[in-house]
Amino acid sequence: MPIITRPLTLLGGQLLKLAGWALLVMLLLQFVIVGLRYGFSVGVPWAQDLVVYLFCISVLLPMLSVVTGNSSVRVDIFYAQMPRRWQTKIDRVALLVFLAPSFGYGAWRSLDSAVISVRLLESSPTYGGMPGLFVLKSCLAACLFLVALAALFQSLHPNPYPTSMDNT
Numbered sequence: 567m568p569i570i571t572r573p574l575t576l577l578g579g580q581l582l583k584l585a586g587w588a589l590l591v592m593l594l595l596q597f598v599i600v601g602l603r604y605g606f607s608v609g610v611p612w613a614q615d616l617v618v619y620l621f622c623i624s625v626l627l628p629m630l631s632v633v634t635g636n637s638s639v640r641v642d643i644f645y646a647q648m649p650r651r652w653q654t655k656i657d658r659v660a661l662l663v664f665l666a667p668s669f670g671y672g673a674w675r676s677l678d679s680a681v682i683s684v685r686l687l688e689s690s691p692t693y694g695g696m697p698g699l700f701v702l703k704s705c706l707a708a709c710l711f712l713v714a715l716a717a718l719f720q721s722l723h724p725n726p727y728p729t730s731m732d733n734t
Contacts, residue, residue, distance in 0.1 A: 571634060571723070574716045578631035585627035592620035615696035622702055626709040633665070633716045636727040654725050661721035666714050673710035680707040 596617050602608040632638050645653060680703040682688075689697035720726045 571716065571719045574630060574712065574719065575634040577712075578628075578634045578716070581627040582631040585624045588620045588627070589624040592617055592624060595620070611692050611694040612690075612696040615690045615692055619696065619698070619702055623705060626705055629709050629713050630716055633713050633720065654727075657726045658721050661717040661726060666717035666721070669710045669717065670714035673707055673714055676703070676707040676710060680704045 595613060599610060599613050599617065602610060645656060648656070680700070683700035683703040686700070687697070688699045688703070689695065690699055
């Protein structure tokens, strides 16, 4: 693994583990919320907000790991049959033409919202909801930026996604 993408790959692995824990906490919390609501007729708005926050985090955090680890889902009708040289070209075009610009644009457009949200220390719009919506908006901007950066760095490699056959 080239040195330029090593930190992003390591960070992606850690974020993936954190997302797994967030998913587990979200699942357990949702069971508690349902039990309180239907067993005791008690509503907990901040806990419902926390479930939404955890869901968003569990979707956002693994994105970097998906790009650096080539873990995305593909429909390989033609790609799998192509020579490795063409696969490399397709990967590079996908990273440079589609992924990096779209995620970079998303990061740029979400940055203003995140900055304003942090300045206001924005909280949930739900009455009795959880504070910290600014953390979620900041996480969105940061994850989009990191994925765009990873796509650029990944596309600089001679072989963006080496396979086991490339090492032999």
